[in-house]
Each structure stands twice: as C-alpha cells, then as structure tokens.
Amino acid sequence: MAKTKVAVSKECCSSLLSAPLAETDAIGLAHAFAALADPVRLRLLSLVAQAGEVCSCDLERPLGKSQPTISHHTKALADAGLIIGEKRGRWMWWTIAPDRIASLRAVLA
Amino acid sequence: MAKTKVAVSKECCSSLLSAPLAETDAIGLAHAFAALADPVRLRLLSLVAQAGEVCSCDLERPLGKSQPTISHHTKALADAGLIIGEKRGRWMWWTIAPDRIASLRAVLA
DNA sequence: GCGATACATTGGCGGTTGTCGATGTACAAT
DNA sequence: ATTGTACATCGACAACCGCCAATGTATCGC
Numbered sequence: 001m002a003k004t005k006v007a008v009s010k011e012c013c014s015s016l017l018s019a020p021l022a023e024t025d026a027i028g029l030a031h032a033f034a035a036l037a038d039p040v041r042l043r044l045l046s047l048v049a050q051a052g053e054v055c056s057c058d059l060e061r062p063l064g065k066s067q068p069t070i071s072h073h074t075k076a077l078a079d080a081g082l083i084i085g086e087k088r089g090r091w092m093w094w095t096i097a098p099d100r101i102a103s104l105r106a107v108l109a
Numbered sequence: 110m111a112k113t114k115v116a117v118s119k120e121c122c123s124s125l126l127s128a129p130l131a132e133t134d135a136i137g138l139a140h141a142f143a144a145l146a147d148p149v150r151l152r153l154l155s156l157v158a159q160a161g162e163v164c165s166c167d168l169e170r171p172l173g174k175s176q177p178t179i180s181h182h183t184k185a186l187a188d189a190g191l192i193i194g195e196k197r198g199r200w201m202w203w204t205i206a207p208d209r210i211a212s213l214r215a216v217l218a
Numbered sequence: 219g220c221g222a223t224a225c226a227t228t229g230g231c232g233g234t235t236g237t238c239g240a241t242g243t244a245c246a247a248t
Numbered sequence: 249a250t251t252g253t254a255c256a257t258c259g260a261c262a263a264c265c266g267c268c269a270a271t272g273t274a275t276c277g278c
Contacts, residue, residue, distance in 0.1 A: 016151065016154055016155050016158060017154075017155070017158035017159075017205065017210075018158075019155075019159075020155055020156070020159060021151055021152045021155035023148065023152065026148035026149075026151045026152045026155075027148045029145075029148070029151055030145070030146050030147050030148040030150075030151055031146075033142050033143075033145040033146040033151075034142075034143075034146035034265095036138075036139070036142040036146075037139050037140075037142040037143035037145075037146045038139050038265090038266080039132065039135035039136045039138070039139040040135075040266085041139075042125065042130055042135045042138055042139055042142075043130045043132065043135045045125055045126075046125050046126070046128075046129055046130035046135075047129070049125060049126035049127075050126075050128075050129060055224085055225095056224075056225065057223090057224060057225085065266095065267080065268090066267075066268055066269085067224085067225070067226095067268095068225090068226080068227080068228095068267080068268065068269080068270095069266075069267055069268070070225090071225060071226055071227085072226095072227095072265095072266075072267080073266090074225095075226085087225090087274095089224090089275065089276075090223060090224045090225075090274075090275050090276065091224065091225085092224075092225065092226095096126065101126075101217050102217070104217055105214050105217035105218065108210050108211070108213055108214035108217075109214065143235095147235090147236080149236085164254085164255095165254075165255065166253090166254060166255085174236095174237080174238090175237075175238055175239085176238095176254085176255070176256095177237080177238065177239080177240095177255090177256080177257080177258095178236070178237055178238070179255090180255060180256055180257085181235095181236075181237080181256095181257095182236090183255095184256085196244095196255090198245070198246075198254090199244075199245050199246070199253060199254045199255075200254065200255085201254075201255065201256095
C-alpha cells in the first residue's frame with residue numbers, strides 16, 4: 001500500500017533530455033515505466049487499444065494467464081494511469097488513457 | 110546471462126496502439142522499458158543528455174550512489190541500447206542513443 | 219432465497235532487482 | 249616497477265515482482 005497512487009501524479013517535466021530531472025519526478029516516472037516493463041501488460045495494453053473497450057473476461061484467453069493474474073495486471077496499469085476501468089453490471093470495462101500515454105511519450109522527446 | 114542483449118534487437122512494430130503486439134516483440138519492449146523503470150537510471154539518462162557526454166566518475170556525486178551501483182546502472186542502460194559507452198584512456202564516456210529512445214517513443218504513439 | 223458469473227484479494231512460491239563492500243582489471247604518471 | 253586512478257565484477261542481502269490456487273465480494277437470473 002501507500003505506493004499504488006504515486007505514479008498517477010501529473011508529470012511536471014516535459015522532457016528528460018532537455019531539463020534536469022528531480023528525484024521526486026524520477027520516482028513517479030519510474031513507476032509509470034515499470035507498468036510498461038512487462039510483456040503481458042504491453043500486450044494487454046495493445047489489446048485494449050485495438051478493441052477500444054474490453055472486459056477482463058476477454059483478456060484471459062488471448063493473454064494465456066489466469067484470472068487473478070489478469071486482475072493483477074489491470075490493476076497495475078490502472079494504478080499507473082495507463083488504462084481506465086469502469087464497472088458496468090458484472091463486467092469491468094477497460095479503455096486506454098491516451099493523454100497519460102502521451103505524457104509518457106513526451107518524456108522521451 | 111544470455112539475457113542482456115535481448116532488448117537491443119530492433120523493435121519491429123511502430124506503435125502499440127495501432128497493431129496487435131506479438132509475444133516476442135513484447136518481451137523485447139518490456140526489457141527496454143524496464144531499463145527506464147528506475148529513478149536512478151532516469152536521472153542518469155537526464156544527466157548524460159544534458160551534458161552531451163559524461164564519464165562514470167562524474168555520475169557518482171550527483172546521483173548519490175556508490176561506484177559499483179553506477180557501473181551497474183550504466184551497464185543496464187547500455188544493454189538496453191539507451192546509452193553508448195566509449196572508453197578513452199581510463200575514463201568511460203557515455204552518450205545517449207537518440208534513435209533508440211525515439212523508437213521507444215514511437216511505440217507509445 | 220439459491221446458484222452462477224465476473225472480478226478482487228490473500229497467501230505463498232520462486233525468480234529478479236537495487237544496493238554496497240570487497241576484490242579484480244586496465245591504464246597512466248612517476 | 250610501484251603507486252594511484254577509473255571502472256568492472258563478485259558475493260550477499262533485503263526488497264520487490266509475476267504467477268497461481270484458494271477464497272472473498274458483488275451482481276445477475278432463476
């Protein structure tokens with residue numbers, strides 16, 4: 001606990017390469033990139049982006065992982081602000097967070 | 110071992126969001142993002158980018174880490190292809206690999 | 219109510235990672 | 249040759265991560 005929400009804070013600095021990076025910002029950015037540092041989460045992100053909107057039950061099959069593992073990865077991506085979840089009935093629907101991804105992309109500018 | 114060079118292979122797919130991601134590519138990309146998933150390495154990358162060229166000895170002080178730890182992180186970034194090292198005399202000089210960083214940025218497009 | 223479904227959480231297991239002290243290697247100056 | 253410097257490697261430790269079985273929680277249909 002007490003760690004899951006750190007990465008969601010707004011990234012202050014537009015680019016790594018054009019300005020010195022403060023320790024605090026580095027920690028937040030590291031958490032965000034850590035969310036991308038797993039092949040299952042990258043493919044999950046790709047699947048969600050392709051479909052526009054996907055429920056968790058439709059992720060187990062193509063990713064070849066158990067239901068708790070899928071839940072673990074969706075939570076990691078959601079905590080990092082990369083996907084957004086909305087519960088409708090029994091299903092959890094996931095969409096990508098394009099502005100968040102764009103801000104990460106800007107860091108590599 | 111036998112893992113350090115995996116991430117250096119050329120990334121095939123331009124964007125995560127516009128095409129389905131194959132497992133093999135996901136593994137390579139995950140390694141690359143893992144190199145960015147550490148606050149010390151992000152600040153190290155920022156320092157190298159700012160200075161254009163830095164030797165390892167000038168990294169210990171601003172990063173506040175021991176010499177073996179700096180060496181560990183420079184190796185991680187170099188293995189991921191994000192920085193390039195050149196030994197001149199006793200010093201190891203580091204520069205960023207802009208095209209490699211650009212290819213990572215393109216994945217988030 | 220009851221059972222079934224979709225998802226979250228817990229607990230535990232191996233594997234990985236960040237860190238530093240100690241040690242090794244390469245180079246340069248004297 | 250000897251000494252000092254810059255960096256790499258090794259060994260060990262604590263912390264973290266991905267994974268799954270088991271269990272818990274919420275929702276729907278009957």
